Amino acid sequence: MAIAAPEQLNVSEMPAWGSRSVDCFEKLEQIGEGTYGQVYMAREIKTGEIVALKKIRMDNEREGFPITAIREIKILKKLHHENVIKLKEIVTSTGPEKDEQGASDGNKYRGGIYMVFEYMDHDLTGLADRPGMRFSVPQIKCYMRQLLTGLHYCHVNQVLHRDIKGSNLLIDNEGNLKLADFGLARSFSSDHNANLTNRVITLWYRPPELLLGTTKYGPAVDMWSVGCIFAELINGKPIFPGKDEPEQLNKIFDICGTPSEENWPGVSKIPWYNNFKPTRIVKRRLREHFRHFDRHALDLLDRMLTLDPSQRISAKDALDAEYFWTDPLPCDPKSLPKYESSHEFQTKKKRQQQRQHEENTKRQKLQHQQQHTRLPPIQQSGHAHAQMRPGPNAPLHGSQPQVAGVPGHHYSKPRGPSAGPGRYPPGGNPSGGYNHPNRGQGGGYGSGPYPPQGRAPPYGSSGMPGAGPRGGGGSGYGSGGPNYSHGGGPYGTSGAGRGSNMMSGNRNQQYNWQQ
Numbered sequence: 224m225a226i227a228a229p230e231q232l233n234v235s236e237m238p239a240w241g242s243r244s245v246d247c248f249e250k251l252e253q254i255g256e257g258t259y260g261q262v263y264m265a266r267e268i269k270t271g272e273i274v275a276l277k278k279i280r281m282d283n284e285r286e287g288f289p290i291t292a293i294r295e296i297k298i299l300k301k302l303h304h305e306n307v308i309k310l311k312e313i314v315t316s317t318g319p320e321k322d323e324q325g326a327s328d329g330n331k332y333r334g335g336i337y338m339v340f341e342y343m344d345h346d347l348t349g350l351a352d353r354p355g356m357r358f359s360v361p362q363i364k365c366y367m368r369q370l371l372t373g374l375h376y377c378h379v380n381q382v383l384h385r386d387i388k389g390s391n392l393l394i395d396n397e398g399n400l401k402l403a404d405f406g407l408a409r410s411f412s413s414d415h416n417a418n419l420t421n422r423v424i425t426l427w428y429r430p431p432e433l434l435l436g437t438t439k440y441g442p443a444v445d446m447w448s449v450g451c452i453f454a455e456l457i458n459g460k461p462i463f464p465g466k467d468e469p470e471q472l473n474k475i476f477d478i479c480g481t482p483s484e485e486n487w488p489g490v491s492k493i494p495w496y497n498n499f500k501p502t503r504i505v506k507r508r509l510r511e512h513f514r515h516f517d518r519h520a521l522d523l524l525d526r527m528l529t530l531d532p533s534q535r536i537s538a539k540d541a542l543d544a545e546y547f548w549t550d551p552l553p554c555d556p557k558s559l560p561k562y563e564s565s566h567e568f569q570t571k572k573k574r575q576q577q578r579q580h581e582e583n584t585k586r587q588k589l590q591h592q593q594q595h596t597r598l599p600p601i602q603q604s605g606h607a608h609a610q611m612r613p614g615p616n617a618p619l620h621g622s623q624p625q626v627a628g629v630p631g632h633h634y635s636k637p638r639g640p641s642a643g644p645g646r647y648p649p650g651g652n653p654s655g656g657y658n659h660p661n662r663g664q665g666g667g668y669g670s671g672p673y674p675p676q677g678r679a680p681p682y683g684s685s686g687m688p689g690a691g692p693r694g695g696g697g698s699g700y701g702s703g704g705p706n707y708s709h710g711g712g713p714y715g716t717s718g719a720g721r722g723s724n725m726m727s728g729n730r731n732q733q734y735n736w737q738q
């Protein structure tokens with residue numbers, strides 16, 4: 224694990240941070256087990272406030288403070304938006320710690336550092352995994368719009384998330400969605416000239432340019448992941464569930480077509496293109512494959528899952544898509560049903576317990592059957608033999624009961640530098656297929672900042688950029704007429720309204736939270 228020199232932590236930046244002890248909180252329940260540590264639901268003893276405590280894993284004390292945690296803290300300290308998780312403070316523990324049952328952790332983890340976050344009731348994976356869960360179209364639009372708004376904010380602030388997936392999208396019982404887990408995030412420069420690692424983003428959500436080994440990339444990588452999530456929300460299951468990188472690319476090419484210099488100028492110069500060069504040309508058939516999607520959803524998905532990252536739609540342009548402006552409109556987050564808390568970790572655990580239970584029941588049944596078919600020794604000759612032959616539905620003698628085929632969890636974690644199975648050839652020509660400067664028209668990524676003009680997303684100020692620390696307030700839902708032209712709100716104040724529907728608003732306002 225990469226580590227940081229002590230001075231990189233720059234504690235002077237946050238004088239009050241880290242000064243409190245984790246003992247100010249009572250751990251209630253473990254809600255997450257990430258690559259970089261456990262996450263607990265906890266209560267602040269003094270105020271009773273419920274928070275999430277993310278313990279920073281420091282397995283090897285000599286390694287020091289993990290660089291991923293430093294990145295996450297630094298980035299979260301500069302991001303303040305209602306669709307980005309809020310890091311409240313850092314707390315420490317100096318001695319043996321207590322678990323949820325109040326028992327001492329022993330000497331194993333002597334001291335530790337925790338990030339304290341606002342608590343969110345669900346993550347999208349946990350929520351989607353609830354038995355019988357089906358999201359309505361307005362609900363999907365509502366989540367997608369929040370995801371894109373949060374991501375647009377990150378991109379405008381030159382932060383790439385680099386691990387967009389369901390378990391990193393947190394949702395509260397007010398229907399608010401927030402981007403979380405910035406452990407792989409980093410700042411980028413708009414010319415995309417820096418060399419960045421391509422071993423990021425969980426495999427199923429990883430874009431083709433990273434799979435082909437580019438080290439020069441930008442916000443378009445996150446937009447590919449958003450496209451995968453979008454299709455998954457409508458489809459009900461992951462769309463590219465590859466087992467490894469080559470299979471991942473094949474799954475993508477099978478639906479999105481094979482890349483060529485015609486549809487992706489510069490692709491042949493990407494480092495590993497020749498290693499993965501398709502042997503036959505496959506035509507793009509995304510629109511046929513997802514023909515059951517409605518027209519506007521399909522149009523948007525098509526632009527998100529565009530092979531060439533320079534032509535892929537940006538978060539800002541995606542927010543302008545007709546999809547968000549046509550009936551049925553995105554619902555008001557507050558109108559969404561409230562569910563019992565569901566995190567991926569818990570739903571996984573429940574599924575495991577369920578499987579274990581089923582396994583035990585089957586084993587008991589089998590034992591029971593065996594006891595009853597085992598005849599007394601005296602009868603074992605003669606017709607007893609025939610009786611023991613298994614019937615068509617009888618379990619095979621000695622075979623283990625078949626465990627119900629629960630697929631591995633969708634959100635596997637080949638993340639970080641050690642993520643891939645190591646099949647890639649070592650680095651190479653870093654030139655990617657990006658048209659950096661001034662891409663011009665269309666929804667792709669140019670090198671410069673986002674254009675100053677654009678339609679603001681079709682929502683009111685509640686729960687959206689208009690609210691919170693940056694001004695605005697009051698719900699714009701159900702009220703009719705333009706509803707987020709509040710003076711001082713982040714979307715500016717002028718521009719034509721959208722008519723009288725309840726999501727109406729000005730689509731030509733300025734995004735003005737650029738730094």
Ligand SMILES: Nc1ncnc2c1ncn2[C@@H]1O[C@H](COP(=O)(O)OP(=O)(O)OP(=O)(O)O)[C@@H](O)[C@H]1O
Nearest residue numbers: 255257258259260262275340342343346390404566
């Ligand atoms: N603020 C929060 N409120 C509620 N639950 C949270 C919060 N932060 C994280 N979690 C839960 O813990 C899980 C793991 O958190 P997180 O992704 O930040 O950790 P990680 O170590 O980076 O994990 P991973 O390796 O899965 O990316 C999340 O999927 C979510 O279910």
